[in-house]
Amino acid sequence: MKLKLKIKGKEREVEILEEGEDKVKIKVGEKEFIFGKEKEKKGISLIQTSIPRRDFSKKEIKAPIAGVISEIFVKEGDFVKREQKILSLSTMKMENEIVSDFDGKVKKFLVKKNQEVKEGETLIVLE
Amino acid sequence: MRDPEFKIKNFKEIFSTNQKAKELALRGTAPWTVIAAEKQIAGYGKEKVSWFSPQGGLYFSIILPKSKIEDLQTLTILAAFIVAKTINDNFSLETLIKLPNDVLLNQKKVAGVLTENIIGKDVRLSVLGIGLNTNIEKFPKELENRATSLKIELGRELNNKKILKKIFKELKEQLKTISE
Numbered sequence: 001m002k003l004k005l006k007i008k009g010k011e012r013e014v015e016i017l018e019e020g021e022d023k024v025k026i027k028v029g030e031k032e033f034i035f036g037k038e039k040e041k042k043g044i045s046l047i048q049t050s051i052p053r054r055d056f057s058k059k060e061i062k063a064p065i066a067g068v069i070s071e072i073f074v075k076e077g078d079f080v081k082r083e084q085k086i087l088s089l090s091t092m093k094m095e096n097e098i099v100s101d102f103d104g105k106v107k108k109f110l111v112k113k114n115q116e117v118k119e120g121e122t123l124i125v126l127e
Numbered sequence: 128m129r130d131p132e133f134k135i136k137n138f139k140e141i142f143s144t145n146q147k148a149k150e151l152a153l154r155g156t157a158p159w160t161v162i163a164a165e166k167q168i169a170g171y172g173k174e175k176v177s178w179f180s181p182q183g184g185l186y187f188s189i190i191l192p193k194s195k196i197e198d199l200q201t202l203t204i205l206a207a208f209i210v211a212k213t214i215n216d217n218f219s220l221e222t223l224i225k226l227p228n229d230v231l232l233n234q235k236k237v238a239g240v241l242t243e244n245i246i247g248k249d250v251r252l253s254v255l256g257i258g259l260n261t262n263i264e265k266f267p268k269e270l271e272n273r274a275t276s277l278k279i280e281l282g283r284e285l286n287n288k289k290i291l292k293k294i295f296k297e298l299k300e301q302l303k304t305i306s307e
Binding site: 064065070082083085090091092093094095096097098099100101 | 173175196199200203204227228241242243244245246247248250251
């Protein structure tokens with residue numbers, strides 16, 4: 001398969017050829033590159049780790065279980081780290097320490113001490 | 128017979144066996160390790176209400192394997208039943224369970240269970256603590272009408288270690304049935 005691709009502003013002819021089992025030869029101009037299955041995998045993981053991971057989902061901490069907020073350990077404006085204790089949630093049968101899933105600044109606290117919360121209810125929002 | 132699966136860390140005196148269990152679990156101590164103390168300086172129960180823990184009582188916590196939160200809720204209630212059953216079966220006493228986590232004898236508290244979890248996206252760790260008034264001879268005035276011990280009820284000294292092992296074995300069995 002031959003392709004014409006623009007690489008760094010220069011149009012180049014790229015040819016993709018099969019080279020035995022699980023191997024692919026890619027010719028770019030006069031240069032040849034051979035990729036095996038393993039090399040491909042390594043290449044992919046390298047790309048994934050070199051790109052900084054950005055979490056675009058909402059940084060919300062939700063109640064994993066219904067209960068009453070018994071203690072709050074951080075306040076709005078505080079920076080919290082992943083795994084840092086945020087609050088305690090008491091249920092009829094258990095005491096639960098809720099820790100943050102993210103690093104971030106506490107943007108909004110949606111609950112107060114002694115408040116009853118439902119399972120899945122958002123407790124705090126981080127940014 | 129010595130049970131190789133029974134791993135126990137004994138302390139003479141400790142703030143709280145649950146606290147210690149949480150600390151150790153966070154540092155990687157294996158599930159089903161038991162943390163026992165002869166005396167707790169700051170033992171507590173539900174909603175951090177203090178638990179009178181002088182020498183003579185049986186105070187221990189178990190680091191639990193990772194389970195679903197709903198299973199742990201069941202286990203807490205189950206633990207109270209197991210403690211009650213152990214007392215009934217071994218000492219011919221009639222206990223009453225005050226749901227969800229207290230065991231009463233003659234309308235007075237004899238044991239309590241407290242499960243504590245650390246939860247992020249999932250359950251990070253869980254410990255189950257049990258306080259059982261075994262060989263306590265006397266309670267302070269403010270507790271006299273609300274708490275009792277097996278020694279007060281039976282008039283004899285009991286083997287804390289044996290009782291602990293019985294409860295532990297049963298709990299392990301029961302967790303298998305609800306988790307698997």
